[in-house]
Amino acid sequence: MNKSKKIATLVMTVAVCSMIVTACQSKQTSPTEPSEPKKADAQTSPKDQTTSDENQIKAIRSQFQNATPTQWGEKMSGIISKLPTNEKVIALTFDACGGKHGDGYDAELIQFLQENQIPATLFLNARWIESHPELTKQLANNPLFEIENHGSEHRPLSINGRSVYGIQGTKNLDAIIQEVIVNHRLIEKTIGKAPRFFRAGTAYYDDIAVQVAKQLGEQIAGFHITGDAGATFNQVQVKNAVLQAKPGSIILLHMNQPKGDTAEGVKEAIPLLKKQGYRFVKMDQYIPAQSS
């Protein structure tokens, strides 16, 4: 199969995936912000491909085409839940999920981080970046922040369409590949730097999907603590959750729900953690690049 034919096949796969209607989900049950997926831009020029060229994708296809998953969840081998250190450091991570109910921007939260020089890792979905391209560039230009990959359509990463919280997962191997690389390329095109970490919408994976994402060049960013439960926690709940941090904790929070209480709870917890001797770091400062 020639290159243009392969690209056409991938584009078609994305188009088919986009036809799947996913229900918007009640925020009470999800740690992330599920929302109606929108078709991601698959018209990326091959020139933009730095992580995954067609040969790599072909190799991944032949390796995993008939693979059967044996695990499903938020935590398993291959998912990084903590930084590999005993130092009193914490990685605050903020997801921006995008979509109809996830496209907001918590300016109060980001302003607080900037004023207090608190580093953070920001996981941006393709739909959020498409809604906020200039803001994405601004955040990327701030050395406090690192921009990482929160998926193309915000789907659980599954090789067989497994769902969670009513959100349809990627339905096959090609859909997993697209969920990772379409946003990878969008981030690279928007900010001039490729992401190193991937966190799926809902943060759910099967074990095959974890391996595929890693082969595509991204490490899976899990979490040790759910800081805001999909931005549904109130101020006290956010504060108490964040205060559960241990050395190396990765804390999952949101930066796309300004009406939630995430900013308020974070603002209370951070000074208390500082008093305990904690400092805040970005994930890429503590996770070595994968050797593959």
Ligand SMILES: [Zn+2]
């Ligand atoms: Zn999300």
